[in-house]
Amino acid sequence: MLTAIDRIEGPYSTPEYKQEFYVEGALLKCRACHISLNYKKKSVLDDHLNSMRHEIARNVINNSTQL
Numbered sequence: 001m002l003t004a005i006d007r008i009e010g011p012y013s014t015p016e017y018k019q020e021f022y023v024e025g026a027l028l029k030c031r032a033c034h035i036s037l038n039y040k041k042k043s044v045l046d047d048h049l050n051s052m053r054h055e056i057a058r059n060v061i062n063n064s065t066q067l
């Protein structure tokens with residue numbers, strides 16, 4: 001059975017997933033948006049990475065961490 005961890009470091013992961021998501025308990029969460037995603041559906045993850053919401057959250061983080 002596919003688990004959240006498989007999306008980060010298993011055969012179903014990608015470098016992008018590993019960078020953008022993290023596992024909390026049994027949930028896969030987005031680092032930038034702090035929301036849990038349905039890790040069982042690759043399309044959900046890909047759509048989220050391409051979403052405006054995610055883009056905005058990432059930009060906020062990048063701007064706030066620049067010194």
Ligand SMILES: [Zn+2]
Nearest residue numbers: 030032033054
């Ligand atoms: Zn996100």
